[in-house]
Amino acid sequence: MRTREINSFKTLLIDQRAEVINRLHAFRSETLAPVGERGDEGDRATSELDLSRAVRDQERANMLLPKIDRALHRISEGNYGLCEMCDEPIGIARLKARPVATLCIACKEEQEQQERIFA
Ligand SMILES: [Zn+2]
Secondary structure (H helix, E strand, O other): HHHHHHHHHHHHHHHHHHHHHHHHHHHHHHHHHOOOOOOOOOHHHHHHHHHHHHHHHHHHHHHHHHHHHHHHHHHHOOHHHHHHHHOEEEEEOHHHHHOOOOHHHHHHHHHHHHHHHOO
């Protein structure tokens, strides 16, 4: 991969990381808000819905953060974009869709198949 391409992925990952951290902070201040500030009965029902959505968002963010860090680490080591299993390039298109991908499509499919077998 060209340096220019690596740099654009790096920017993308750093942006994504900041966004995830923002979301985690927003979640904390939301859930830590005193109950009295959450309004009346009707509002509370809405905020409980919001809360469960926020919890899902937070779980996703919590899982994504180490993946972003790992990708950034791989950039600094110079092996970003290479499959962790077969060392083949993961492919720009796949990385654009999923910058934190660590496996090429073939290895990913193989892994998913094994997960299905052992599930
Ligand atoms: Zn592979």
